[in-house]
Amino acid sequence: MGRSPCCEKMGLKRGPWTAEEDRILVAHVERHGHSNWRALPKQAGLLRCGKSCRLRWINYLRPDIKRGNFSREEEDAIIQLHQMLGNRWSTIAARLPGRTDNEIKNVWHTHLKKRLEPKPASQQAPKRKPTKKQQPQPEPVTALEGPTGAVPVSPERSLSTTTSTTTSTADYSAASSLENAGDSFTSEEDYYQIDDSFWSETLAMTTTVDSFESGVQQAEGSFGKSAAPPSSTNDDMDFWLKLFMQASDMQNLPQII
DNA sequence: AAGTGTATCAACCGCATGACT
DNA sequence: AAGTCATGCGGTTGATACACT
Numbered sequence: 578m579g580r581s582p583c584c585e586k587m588g589l590k591r592g593p594w595t596a597e598e599d600r601i602l603v604a605h606v607e608r609h610g611h612s613n614w615r616a617l618p619k620q621a622g623l624l625r626c627g628k629s630c631r632l633r634w635i636n637y638l639r640p641d642i643k644r645g646n647f648s649r650e651e652e653d654a655i656i657q658l659h660q661m662l663g664n665r666w667s668t669i670a671a672r673l674p675g676r677t678d679n680e681i682k683n684v685w686h687t688h689l690k691k692r693l694e695p696k697p698a699s700q701q702a703p704k705r706k707p708t709k710k711q712q713p714q715p716e717p718v719t720a721l722e723g724p725t726g727a728v729p730v731s732p733e734r735s736l737s738t739t740t741s742t743t744t745s746t747a748d749y750s751a752a753s754s755l756e757n758a759g760d761s762f763t764s765e766e767d768y769y770q771i772d773d774s775f776w777s778e779t780l781a782m783t784t785t786v787d788s789f790e791s792g793v794q795q796a797e798g799s800f801g802k803s804a805a806p807p808s809s810t811n812d813d814m815d816f817w818l819k820l821f822m823q824a825s826d827m828q829n830l831p832q833i834i
Numbered sequence: 835a836a837g838t839g840t841a842t843c844a845a846c847c848g849c850a851t852g853a854c855t
Numbered sequence: 856a857a858g859t860c861a862t863g864c865g866g867t868t869g870a871t872a873c874a875c876t
Contacts, residue, residue: 593844593870615861631862632845667864682865683843 590624594633598623602630603638636677643675647684655681656689 594602605621611634614627623630636642647655651673658669666678666685673681 591846613861627861628847628863629845635863636844664865678864679844687842 588624589618589626589629591629594637598625599633599638602633606634606638632679636679639677641675642677647676647688651676652684652689652692655685656693659685659689 590598601621601623605617605623609617609620611617611631614631617623617627618625618630621630625633654673655669658672662668664682666682670676670678670681
C-alpha cells in the first residue's frame, strides 16, 4: 500500500531548531498536549512537520530528559541490555530513565561499541576530552515548572514500544513533581532497584514484543529444543524468568535481578 | 595560528505497524 | 478487505566542535 509523505515538504523549515521554535513548541505542548503531532505545528504556528516536532520534543524538550554524560552504570546497563535486546533502542531507553533512544543509539555507536571491541591497552585511553556537548548542558527552553530531572520509569513509558507514548503534559508534570529517584544512580543498590520492575515489565512486553530473540536463541540450547516458549506469557512466567537468568549466566553478565 | 582529520550528536529519512474508515 | 493516516522506530547523515600536526 502506498504511503503519503509524512509532511508536505514545501515551505517547511528543516535543520536545527531555534530557541524561539523550542519555546513555541514547549508552550503549545504544555497548553494543549500532543495528541496529534501532524496537526500540532499548524496549530502552534511552527513551520515544521509534525514528525520533526515530535522528534524535537521526545529527544530534547521533554521535561524528564536527563542531560549530560552517561554514568558508568548507565553505560553498563546499555551494554547489558543491548546484549539481550539487540538494537531495540527504544526498549533500552525505557530502562534508562531520562534517556532517549536516539541518545542511547548515539552513545552506543560512538562509545560503547568501541569499548567492546578488543584493543591494545595503549589505545584504551580516550584521545579526546569530553566535548562541550557532553558536559552538562543548560536546560533546554522549557516553560514547564518543576524539576527537569528524570522520573522513575512509569508503566506507560516502559511499554512505549507497544503502546502509544501519547503522554500528556500533565502526566509529565505530575511525574516531574515526584522525587528524582531515577535521576542518577547514586549507588549500585539504587541502580538495581530501578531494575526491580524489569521482569514484570519485560514479561508484560513479551505479549506484544517478539520475545527477545537473542536471549531466546541462546537459551534455547540449554533448555533444549523441546522447551518451546509458552504459548501465553501469562501461563508460564517462570519460563521467561529462567530464560533470562540462563541467558545472563551464559553471557557472564552481572545479575541484574 | 592555521589547516586537517575525526568524534559527536541533533535531525532527517524511510519503513513498519496499528488504528481508523 | 483494502486503503489511508498517524505515529514510532532504527539507520543514516551532515554540521559542528575539538584534537592533532
